[in-house]
Amino acid sequence: MLRSALLxxxxxxxxxxxxxxxxxxxxxxxxxxxxxxxxxGPEGRSDGGMPSLAGQTADGMYAMLIDFRNGKxxxxxxxxxxxxxxxxxxxxxxxxxxxxPN
Amino acid sequence: MQxxxxxxxxxxxxxxxxxxxxxxxxxxxxxxxxxxGGGFAGAACARYLRLWAPGASVTLVEAAREFVSCPMSxxxxxGTMSIRDLTRxxxxxxxxxxxxxxxxxxxxIDPATRQITLAGGSAxxxxxxxxxxxxxxxxxxxxxxNSAAAQERVPHAWKAGPQTHELRRRIGAMPQGGVFAxxxxxxxxxxxxxxxxxxxxxxxxxxxxxxxxKVLVFDANPGILAKRELFADAFANRYKGxxxxxxxxGFEAIDAASGELSFDVHGxxxxxxxxxxxxxxxxxxxxxxxxxxxxxxxxxxxLSYESRLVPAVxxxxxxxxxxxxxxxxxHMANQQAKVCAAAIAAHFAGRAVNPEPIIANTCYSFVxxxxxxxxxxxxxxxxxxxxxxxxxxxxxxxxxxSGEEAFMAVAWSFNIxxxxxxxx
Numbered sequence: 001m002l003r004s005a006l007l008x009x010x011x012x013x014x015x016x017x018x019x020x021x022x023x024x025x026x027x028x029x030x031x032x033x034x035x036x037x038x039x040x041g042p043e044g045r046s047d048g049g050m051p052s053l054a055g056q057t058a059d060g061m062y063a064m065l066i067d068f069r070n071g072k073x074x075x076x077x078x079x080x081x082x083x084x085x086x087x088x089x090x091x092x093x094x095x096x097x098x099x100x101p102n
Numbered sequence: 103m104q105x106x107x108x109x110x111x112x113x114x115x116x117x118x119x120x121x122x123x124x125x126x127x128x129x130x131x132x133x134x135x136x137x138x139g140g141g142f143a144g145a146a147c148a149r150y151l152r153l154w155a156p157g158a159s160v161t162l163v164e165a166a167r168e169f170v171s172c173p174m175s176x177x178x179x180x181g182t183m184s185i186r187d188l189t190r191x192x193x194x195x196x197x198x199x200x201x202x203x204x205x206x207x208x209x210x211i212d213p214a215t216r217q218i219t220l221a222g223g224s225a226x227x228x229x230x231x232x233x234x235x236x237x238x239x240x241x242x243x244x245x246x247x248n249s250a251a252a253q254e255r256v257p258h259a260w261k262a263g264p265q266t267h268e269l270r271r272r273i274g275a276m277p278q279g280g281v282f283a284x285x286x287x288x289x290x291x292x293x294x295x296x297x298x299x300x301x302x303x304x305x306x307x308x309x310x311x312x313x314x315x316k317v318l319v320f321d322a323n324p325g326i327l328a329k330r331e332l333f334a335d336a337f338a339n340r341y342k343g344x345x346x347x348x349x350x351x352g353f354e355a356i357d358a359a360s361g362e363l364s365f366d367v368h369g370x371x372x373x374x375x376x377x378x379x380x381x382x383x384x385x386x387x388x389x390x391x392x393x394x395x396x397x398x399x400x401x402x403x404x405l406s407y408e409s410r411l412v413p414a415v416x417x418x419x420x421x422x423x424x425x426x427x428x429x430x431x432x433h434m435a436n437q438q439a440k441v442c443a444a445a446i447a448a449h450f451a452g453r454a455v456n457p458e459p460i461i462a463n464t465c466y467s468f469v470x471x472x473x474x475x476x477x478x479x480x481x482x483x484x485x486x487x488x489x490x491x492x493x494x495x496x497x498x499x500x501x502x503x504s505g506e507e508a509f510m511a512v513a514w515s516f517n518i519x520x521x522x523x524x525x526x
Contacts, residue, residue, distance in 0.1 A: 049514065
């Protein structure tokens with residue numbers, strides 16, 4: 001029950017472009033997204049090798065994550081990570097990453 | 103006040119509640135967190151606590167003046183990387199993130215009065231204590247290596263630092279056609295693929311400078327602990343005739359002076375250079391503080407990394423009793439640090455902790471000076487089992503070793519250091 005309420009709210013928040021970021025703090029997705037910085041660098045600013053996520057759009061990153069999840073793009077490692085998340089989780093992670101300052 | 107009650111009453115709403123920047127800055131106001139140990143776990147936790155509980159004062163106590171990364175240190179032994187590349191200062195944590203960094207060691211922890219005592223004499227009170235002491239070596243289990251002199255003769259090089267250099271130097275000074283031998287202790291140990299990577303990188307270096315030398319790998323375990331197929335392939339093909347791998351090799355005793363190691367079933371083996379990686383347990387401090395379970399590791403709640411034995415004390419990094427199937431690695435330490443920091447921030451804010459943390463692991467290993475492989479996994483908290491479990495279908499091994507992954511491995515090592523210490 002709580003969970004479905006959360007999912008609905010998250011879906012609404014994700015659907016409202018831009019405003020979601022301003023109006024709410026999806027703490028759970030902030031925490032999920034922080035896991036990615038071990039490889040992509042602090043706040044997604046990479047020092048080389050892994051692409052920087054900082055400065056990319058949420059929709060662009062989401063599309064790439066779905067591709068990795070579906071076995072496309074021939075990555076070295078991202079398929080192993082993207083398959084660990086549901087599409088809904090990736091949407092919320094992309095929304096968090098997409099609104100980080102450059 | 104109203105806001106606080108509202109947040110506390112509904113975890114679901116709290117996750118998405120409007121939190122103006124001003125309110126966010128208040129999270130943890132007046133609270134004191136002390137983090138002991140500035141490795142991949144402790145340093146990252148201190149930094150993320152300042153991000154997620156900006157009102158809290160965060161103190162990091164670390165004995166070393168500089169951070170030396172263990173990942174990639176096998177490349178220093180193999181002669182293709184400098185330890186300077188793996189060394190960082192703690193300055194950024196203080197100047198950019200407002201962490202108070204104290205260069206000292208802890209002499210006592212008192213959970214009753216919630217304070218710790220430093221060797222320098224001062225006492226630090228805490229509301230939440232995070233302990234990240236890494237590993238300690240159990241030399242008592244290695245007859246012949248009980249004295250400091252013997253330990254100097256037989257380096258472990260399992261904590262990056264002077265011993266890393268020492269091992270490198272000895273391998274370089276080996277006679278032509280000489281023997282390098284290593285012993286791997288029973289799991290659990292820090293960095294399960296590390297010993298096999300080391301064997302490959304030593305062989306790779308010897309092939310250049312000492313092509314008739316031998317690398318003997320004695321493993322107390324029944325088989326290669328991680329990336330088995332890929333390392334087995336490297337030993338059998340890439341280093342054919344040079345690396346010899348011996349499983350189920352129980353350590354009996356070593357004569358450090360003569361370089362002769364006795365095994366339970368393999369008799370005596372002499373080598374020009376021995377590298378014995380000792381059996382491991384949680385760092386001394388954790389055990390002194392009463393945080394250790396029966397096996398010498400600390401049991402924690404995987405939603406917050408709070409000790410199952412001592413309230414308000416959290417343990418992260420290699421010192422924990424790892425969830426089944428998860429390794430003791432820098433990547434895991436970094437991930438645990440963030441879950442722990444988020445749980446402490448939620449506690450200060452009166453929010454429920456995240457009921458479903460998702461964390462990942464990646465360990466890159468070099469199989470030669472130019473090629474690397476990886477193993478990855480994604481793990482989520484399972485309510486029923488009260489532990490973290492691998493997400494089915496995620497994670498896996500490289501199909502084969504490649505130069506592209508060697509490039510990514512080095513990039514990973516710099517990015518995770520930057521993330522941990524808050525640089526760039």
